[in-house]
Amino acid sequence: xxxxxxxxxxxxxxxxxxxxxxxxxxxxxxxxxxxxxxxxxxxxxxxxxxxxxxxxxxxxxxxxxxxxxxxxxxxxxxxxxxxxxxxxxxxxxxxxxxxxxxxxxxxxxxxxxxxxxxxxxxxxxxxxxxxxxxxxxxxxxxxxxxxxxxxxxxxxxxxxxxxxxxxxxxxxxxxxxxxxxxxxxxxxxxxxxxxxxxxxxxxxxxxxxxxxxxxxxxxxxxxxxxxxxxxxxxxxxxxxxxxxxxxxxxxxxxxxxxxxxxxxxxxxxxxxxxxxxxxxxxxxxxxxxxxxxxxxxxxxxxxxxxxxxxxxxxxxxxxxxxxxxxxxxxxxxxxxxxxxxxxxxxxxxxxxxxxxxxxxxxxxxxxxxxxxxxxxxxxxxxxxxxxxxxxxxxxxxxxxxxxxxxxxxxxxxxxxxxxxxxx
Amino acid sequence: xxxxxxxxxxxxxxxxxxxxxxxxxxxxxxxxxxxxxxxxxxxxxxxxxxxxxxxxxxxxxxxxxxxxxxxxxxxxxxxxxxxxxxxxxxxxxxxxxxxxxxxxxxxxxxxxxxxxxxxxxxxxxxxxxxxxxxxxxxxxxxxxxxxxxxxxxxxxxxxxxxxxxxxxxxxxxxxxxxxxxxxxxxxxxxxxxxxxxxxxxxxxxxxxxxxxxxxxxxxxxxxxxxxxxxxxxxxxxxxxxxxxxxxxxxxxxxxxxxxxxxxxxxxxxxxxxxxxxxxxxxxxxxxxxxxxxxxxxxxxxxxxxxxxxxxxxxxxxxxxxxxxxxxxxxxxxxxxxxxxxxxxxxxxxxxxxxxxxxxxxxxxxxxxxxxxxxxxxxxxxxxxxxxxxxxxxxxxxxxxxxxxxxxxxxxxxxxxxxxxxxx
Numbered sequence: 001x002x003x004x005x006x007x008x009x010x011x012x013x014x015x016x017x018x019x020x021x022x023x024x025x026x027x028x029x030x031x032x033x034x035x036x037x038x039x040x041x042x043x044x045x046x047x048x049x050x051x052x053x054x055x056x057x058x059x060x061x062x063x064x065x066x067x068x069x070x071x072x073x074x075x076x077x078x079x080x081x082x083x084x085x086x087x088x089x090x091x092x093x094x095x096x097x098x099x100x101x102x103x104x105x106x107x108x109x110x111x112x113x114x115x116x117x118x119x120x121x122x123x124x125x126x127x128x129x130x131x132x133x134x135x136x137x138x139x140x141x142x143x144x145x146x147x148x149x150x151x152x153x154x155x156x157x158x159x160x161x162x163x164x165x166x167x168x169x170x171x172x173x174x175x176x177x178x179x180x181x182x183x184x185x186x187x188x189x190x191x192x193x194x195x196x197x198x199x200x201x202x203x204x205x206x207x208x209x210x211x212x213x214x215x216x217x218x219x220x221x222x223x224x225x226x227x228x229x230x231x232x233x234x235x236x237x238x239x240x241x242x243x244x245x246x247x248x249x250x251x252x253x254x255x256x257x258x259x260x261x262x263x264x265x266x267x268x269x270x271x272x273x274x275x276x277x278x279x280x281x282x283x284x285x286x287x288x289x290x291x292x293x294x295x296x297x298x299x300x301x302x303x304x305x306x307x308x309x310x311x312x313x314x315x316x317x318x319x320x321x322x323x324x325x326x327x328x329x330x331x332x333x334x335x336x337x338x339x340x341x342x343x344x345x346x347x348x349x350x351x352x353x354x355x356x357x358x359x360x361x362x363x364x365x366x367x368x369x370x371x372x373x374x375x376x377x378x379x380x381x382x383x384x385x386x387x388x389x390x391x392x393x394x395x396x397x398x399x400x401x402x403x404x405x406x407x408x409x410x411x412x413x414x415x416x417x418x419x420x421x422x423x
Numbered sequence: 424x425x426x427x428x429x430x431x432x433x434x435x436x437x438x439x440x441x442x443x444x445x446x447x448x449x450x451x452x453x454x455x456x457x458x459x460x461x462x463x464x465x466x467x468x469x470x471x472x473x474x475x476x477x478x479x480x481x482x483x484x485x486x487x488x489x490x491x492x493x494x495x496x497x498x499x500x501x502x503x504x505x506x507x508x509x510x511x512x513x514x515x516x517x518x519x520x521x522x523x524x525x526x527x528x529x530x531x532x533x534x535x536x537x538x539x540x541x542x543x544x545x546x547x548x549x550x551x552x553x554x555x556x557x558x559x560x561x562x563x564x565x566x567x568x569x570x571x572x573x574x575x576x577x578x579x580x581x582x583x584x585x586x587x588x589x590x591x592x593x594x595x596x597x598x599x600x601x602x603x604x605x606x607x608x609x610x611x612x613x614x615x616x617x618x619x620x621x622x623x624x625x626x627x628x629x630x631x632x633x634x635x636x637x638x639x640x641x642x643x644x645x646x647x648x649x650x651x652x653x654x655x656x657x658x659x660x661x662x663x664x665x666x667x668x669x670x671x672x673x674x675x676x677x678x679x680x681x682x683x684x685x686x687x688x689x690x691x692x693x694x695x696x697x698x699x700x701x702x703x704x705x706x707x708x709x710x711x712x713x714x715x716x717x718x719x720x721x722x723x724x725x726x727x728x729x730x731x732x733x734x735x736x737x738x739x740x741x742x743x744x745x746x747x748x749x750x751x752x753x754x755x756x757x758x759x760x761x762x763x764x765x766x767x768x769x770x771x772x773x774x775x776x777x778x779x780x781x782x783x784x785x786x787x788x789x790x791x792x793x794x795x796x797x798x799x800x801x802x803x804x805x806x807x808x809x810x811x812x813x814x815x816x817x818x819x820x821x822x823x824x825x826x827x828x829x830x831x832x833x834x835x836x837x838x839x840x841x842x843x844x845x846x
Contacts, residue, residue, distance in 0.1 A: 052535040052537070053536075055662075061529075063657065083476075087478040110474050111474040114476075209473065233519040318564060
């Protein structure tokens, strides 16, 4: 136990008293291992009486039936059709930082299409020395990179602008996932085609009906963008752009083009639907900000939360959540139990890395009284996650996208949690 | 493109000549985006004509149908029954370092059992101040840790002692996986029970019929061992010990007790079946080594390999593989194209971390002649992965476990690969 953990964690022995082994003397060292007299132990022994399932049963393994509620969920009233809609990662039920592909959120503008690797083509054209078309097999021959990055939809927490709406971290903050990508640097492919001196932007589009075209400044395209074909080691799922998607680290998810089809080098941005009518932020005076690509530092407590109430009463309690920044690494997270009046530093499970999720924990001894739980992220650029009031003072109430405000969960004395706002 | 990559990677333009866009002028900047005249481009456009699948289709996502061969496989003749057997991670088809739970190898001694969280109990007894029984909900209240570790079966590559046997990296080296675990430090739980001064070992066992009991020195138990309940963010799969398994970083997989039921603090090891008749190494003179817990540094080229041949002919080729060490971090990997006569440093995708998989790449311009591919790992302890001859000189030919020798793939001029030995 680290010194930090010692300081934060009161002894748990008290709450375990009820489960202390009856007749402990009988199971002390040297006694027969199966002779424990406690009824709980007898119950445990029952599982040892039969054989389990063989190794040929599940060539590709699935979650156990008892975890069937840990799934992506969509909200029916949010969009007119599921084809152009979103579902949410069950972050309230996950731990660690990696998001399994199976429960990583989806966002489509015209549904998830099905492409074979053999049919796949990627074109690079426009202001280049040699326009090129790559097959999937071509892409596999370029030097590869591997890196963990978060992908957050710009609309994540968007419903919360006007007040506390959706009750659950999955729904308020679940348009995010975090995976280890393998792929080719976009810079490598652009250098292969040869970018003309007048090239300043790339226009990227997908093979789905929406095409979802977006303009990206050449500087970013030549920096850390990946043309990725694997996530968490295996092929991308269909719904995440199989066989090839763009990974645009730290920038809004809408730019992470799925089923990537074409990259055109241009001297100016296209000003497409996706970067004018959508994915811009309308301010109080009706004027919209655009080119708001980077996702600012943000955090959320995933447990306890409305979908993950406290069920064990007062005493030791693990408060945990996720923090991230599109502008660098998370350097710290503070947690408040009283709606932002007092803050204490949470423990980061590992040092933050650039543009990836960081898991934080605060181990407390809950006295059973109600709490207003908040978390506040800090990143390597010196930025501190703002309150909703601070964000509204600058941006007004018309926005949908880029809400990175501090979130509040009201935890009642019975351990239930609710999405609320504090003034 | 890094300087390293530039040095290693010849220009790929040559092999792409055939795919250069015909009539490139017509698709230069400013032209209509849909007007590309090349037949390949026309073909790509076809996918944009229909709608895809909605976000309600797959609450828990699965691999796309085209990847149905990327699964765990067992080898029927290897064991008498699938209940006490093994299957293999398809490492030849994966990239990056994280292993998705769905294709992470399984090893059972009496099958995978099904336990509910509500029924789960973990007992700590023996030489402790207070014998304790924890429920799953109790475990969730202790401070948690997160860390990526590899788990390798001691028998991984075991069939290769006597010569090249199984044809494919999945089968020679696929008894390994690498996940991000979330759980409680075993030290924390032992401190909760209070270890008596005479306690020097812990005996750990599972709730399955085999119980798979193993003795672990107290020093290791108090160091980095985790009582884990999540892998890659979500609940453990049934076949990996749901709801709780032991994670024993760097040590042989047999000690990573699944369905963890009991931890007894003792003054001496139990000398159980699993650490005497099994998981020991019989030397040339018939005497067996035991307490060979740590997995020595090892590596394997995953592609090209027998299940992942070169299909594109000569020219740019990505050689890639995995390296790991139970004694620390991987500091370097060398690759040989000629069976160990000459070596060149591979590129590590990221700096190695303790007791976790490291991905390496070597980008070459293949001249189309046959190769004897080998990789050789080095770790932070200064250890260098040995040849089979070096290992046999010390250990003889009777061993099954702990074969960490250099592996050779013979790549023929047509790009196919075969498992061979070089003298």
